[in-house]
Amino acid sequence: MSDTTKPPPALKLQDLRFRYRSGDAAWTIDIPSFTIAAGEEVLPAGEQVLLTGGSGRGKSTLLFLIAGLMTPTSGRVLVAGQDIHAIDGAKRDQFRGRSIGMIFQTFNLLHGFTAAENVMAALMLGGTPQKQHRAEAIKLLESLELPHPDRRVEELSVGQQQRVAVARALACNPALVLADEPTASLDPENAARAIELIQTACRKRNAALLCVSHDPAMAERFDRRESLDAISARAAATAA
Amino acid sequence: MSDWTIIFRSMTARLFSTVTTIITVAVAVALLLVLLTMRGAAEKSFQRGSGDMHLLVSADDSSLVSILNGVFYANPPRRPIPWAKYQELSRSFPFAYAVPTQQGDSYAGLPVMATSREFFTAFKPNPGEPWQLADGEFFDAPYEVVVGSAAAAASGLKVGDTLFLTHGIQQSRQLGSADAMAPHQHTEFTYTVVGVLEPTGGSHDRALFTDLTSSWVIHAHDRRKREDPAVIATTEADLIDADRLITGIYLRLITRPGSDAPANLPQVFDRLRRDPTITVAQPAQEIDSLFKIVDPINRLFVAIAVVVVISSGIAIMLALYNSMEQRRRQIATLRVMGASRGRIFGLVLTESAILGIAGAAAGVLFSLIGAVVAAGVLKTQLGLVIEPGADPRTLVVVVIGTVALAAVAGLIPSVMAYQTSVAKNLRPLG
Numbered sequence: 001m002s003d004t005t006k007p008p009p010a011l012k013l014q015d016l017r018f019r020y021r022s023g024d025a026a027w028t029i030d031i032p033s034f035t036i037a038a039g040e041e042v043l044p045a046g047e048q049v050l051l052t053g054g055s056g057r058g059k060s061t062l063l064f065l066i067a068g069l070m071t072p073t074s075g076r077v078l079v080a081g082q083d084i085h086a087i088d089g090a091k092r093d094q095f096r097g098r099s100i101g102m103i104f105q106t107f108n109l110l111h112g113f114t115a116a117e118n119v120m121a122a123l124m125l126g127g128t129p130q131k132q133h134r135a136e137a138i139k140l141l142e143s144l145e146l147p148h149p150d151r152r153v154e155e156l157s158v159g160q161q162q163r164v165a166v167a168r169a170l171a172c173n174p175a176l177v178l179a180d181e182p183t184a185s186l187d188p189e190n191a192a193r194a195i196e197l198i199q200t201a202c203r204k205r206n207a208a209l210l211c212v213s214h215d216p217a218m219a220e221r222f223d224r225r226e227s228l229d230a231i232s233a234r235a236a237a238t239a240a
Numbered sequence: 241m242s243d244w245t246i247i248f249r250s251m252t253a254r255l256f257s258t259v260t261t262i263i264t265v266a267v268a269v270a271l272l273l274v275l276l277t278m279r280g281a282a283e284k285s286f287q288r289g290s291g292d293m294h295l296l297v298s299a300d301d302s303s304l305v306s307i308l309n310g311v312f313y314a315n316p317p318r319r320p321i322p323w324a325k326y327q328e329l330s331r332s333f334p335f336a337y338a339v340p341t342q343q344g345d346s347y348a349g350l351p352v353m354a355t356s357r358e359f360f361t362a363f364k365p366n367p368g369e370p371w372q373l374a375d376g377e378f379f380d381a382p383y384e385v386v387v388g389s390a391a392a393a394a395s396g397l398k399v400g401d402t403l404f405l406t407h408g409i410q411q412s413r414q415l416g417s418a419d420a421m422a423p424h425q426h427t428e429f430t431y432t433v434v435g436v437l438e439p440t441g442g443s444h445d446r447a448l449f450t451d452l453t454s455s456w457v458i459h460a461h462d463r464r465k466r467e468d469p470a471v472i473a474t475t476e477a478d479l480i481d482a483d484r485l486i487t488g489i490y491l492r493l494i495t496r497p498g499s500d501a502p503a504n505l506p507q508v509f510d511r512l513r514r515d516p517t518i519t520v521a522q523p524a525q526e527i528d529s530l531f532k533i534v535d536p537i538n539r540l541f542v543a544i545a546v547v548v549v550i551s552s553g554i555a556i557m558l559a560l561y562n563s564m565e566q567r568r569r570q571i572a573t574l575r576v577m578g579a580s581r582g583r584i585f586g587l588v589l590t591e592s593a594i595l596g597i598a599g600a601a602a603g604v605l606f607s608l609i610g611a612v613v614a615a616g617v618l619k620t621q622l623g624l625v626i627e628p629g630a631d632p633r634t635l636v637v638v639v640i641g642t643v644a645l646a647a648v649a650g651l652i653p654s655v656m657a658y659q660t661s662v663a664k665n666l667r668p669l670g
Contacts, residue, residue: 093583096576098578108573111253124242180666
């Protein structure tokens with residue numbers, strides 16, 4: 001057993017509430033408490049959580065709140081112990097770049113850039129010194145078995161593009177990776193391969209994973225599964 | 241990886257739009273620079289043409305026409321001045337020089353000026369810079385010709401060549417050509433090139449120079465042939481007073497050493513002006529008047545060019561504005577990866593400024609080429625010899641102005657980029 005101090009949770013939500021318009025009767029997001037354990041230096045790896053919910057239930061909104069890209073109506077979002085909404089402006093952006101990786105359904109790679117440059121951009125924006133960019137990007141892409149780091153991403157296959165997206169999300173060794181419907185546009189076989197890739201890569205880099213999806217086939221791949229509807233119902237019951 | 245890589249990739253991803261925008265800016269900048277450069281160069285060329293003379297005397301109708309004809313070879317002066325009048329005028333004041341000139345003949349469309357040897361020894365084509373010979377010597381005898389640098393380049397004449405002159409400005413040919421006996425050519429008199437001049441940057445570069453006596457003789461021959469078609473030859477001995485005509489006098493007053501402004505210039509000018517048989521002009525003043533006449537047109541052209549440059553700024557704004565729709569997703573992705581709103585604003589603004597810098601640089605290059613072409617056209621069409629080199633200060637002002645304009649043009653797209661919503665642009669599909 002390691003004697004080192006246990007790190008703060010990768011994610012901790014406290015009384016998080018959000019609604020788009022102040023006049024709306026119901027909260028789009030209402031989460032009294034939610035935690036994802038961080039990975040420790042040796043083991044265990046970061047916790048991996050699947051968050052499910054019907055379409056339009058606010059899953060993506062929750063991810064943007066966690067990433068500090070939308071502002072909650074009330075409550076706190078702590079990423080690696082830091083209240084992300086307590087940080088202002090450019091510092092919050094850099095904190096996000098360094099501490100949170102995001103993977104999207106359509107990858108959202110930077111077109112016109114090579115695979116390596118996509119990863120290098122993440123390293124640059126996360127504050128990694130410039131001279132380390134290329135070496136770290138190549139190392140990471142090699143670990144994900146991507147053979148052509150200097151090819152433009154448009155020239156890569158879908159599977160290869162997904163590897164670049166995963167490498168980019170993990171480039172700055174984030175405490176938390178947020179995956180937004182990462183398999184929604186894939187057939188079942190490729191979806192299984194993709195989620196396997198994401199989970200394995202997160203484990204190797206000790207990053208916690210919060211994956212939101214409405215794909216029921218994903219459930220069996222996660223030890224911890226949460227439903228946004230259930231969390232909200234618990235909140236309502238507590239309030240009553 | 242740096243912000244420059246992101247900017248460069250963004251520009252190359254829309255290569256066609258980037259290149260066309262740069263060309264639009266370049267053409268506008270080149271147009272403005274050519275107009276500004278040519279304006280300054282033309283003024284310099286006019287100022288150079290009159291050299292170090294203080295006054296020009298002619299029998300033309302107005303002072304300005306007198307300068308345009310007598311110095312810039314616009315047309316041969318219409319009315320002559322008798323030699324006796326020249327002798328009277330040249331003795332009326334203690335002039336530093338009083339150089340007689342006569343125009344009216346040409347060679348291959350190039351003007352010929354008959355003058356005295358003082359034209360080369362006393363008159364300086366640029367103040368403080370005497371004539372320099374590229375080859376040969378100044379004429380020292382009748383029927384010898386000295387060729388200006390541009391005239392030599394245009395005609396191919398060199399020392400030792402022989403030629404006939406044409407009365408008026410009709411084309412003439414070198415000796416031995418099939419057309420050598422064409423009407424109006426003074427084919428009875430063969431001239432020999434004895435010298436070729438170095439360039440002066442003024443109007444005299446495109447002229448040929450010969451001595452007055454031979455010019456009088458060939459015109460006396462025309463007169464005698466009209467009187468008696470049987471006349472075969474004419475010599476200096478056949479000259480009468482009516483043949484001894486000139487069309488202009490270059491005058492320089494005596495000045496104190498180191499000064500170019502004679503104290504008695506107003507007095508001399510006033511005295512000469514009272515003579516109703518001549519027109520007296522101060523070249524510097526007439527050139528100023530000429531530029532006052534053409535300046536509003538010049539300003540209009542420059543104003544139009546400035547409007548074209550501003551339009552090119554709008555082209556930059558449109559190119560970036562139109563690209564924003566395609567780039568919103570990429571901007572949102574950069575924000576997710578840690579780019580601040582300010583950084584995104586800076587990236588787009590820098591891209592806009594780079595379009596301005598690239599356009600201005602290409603415009604400077606185009607303008608240099610354009611100025612060389614325009615200088616060639618002015619030389620062949622108007623005989624105006626100008627140096628197409630751009631004034632460095634003008635270049636710097638235009639380039640800085642263009643970059644500033646490009647940055648201003650980039651403000652709206654930059655604000656759009658700044659305001660790009662990550663949540664709206666990165667929501668999952670379906």
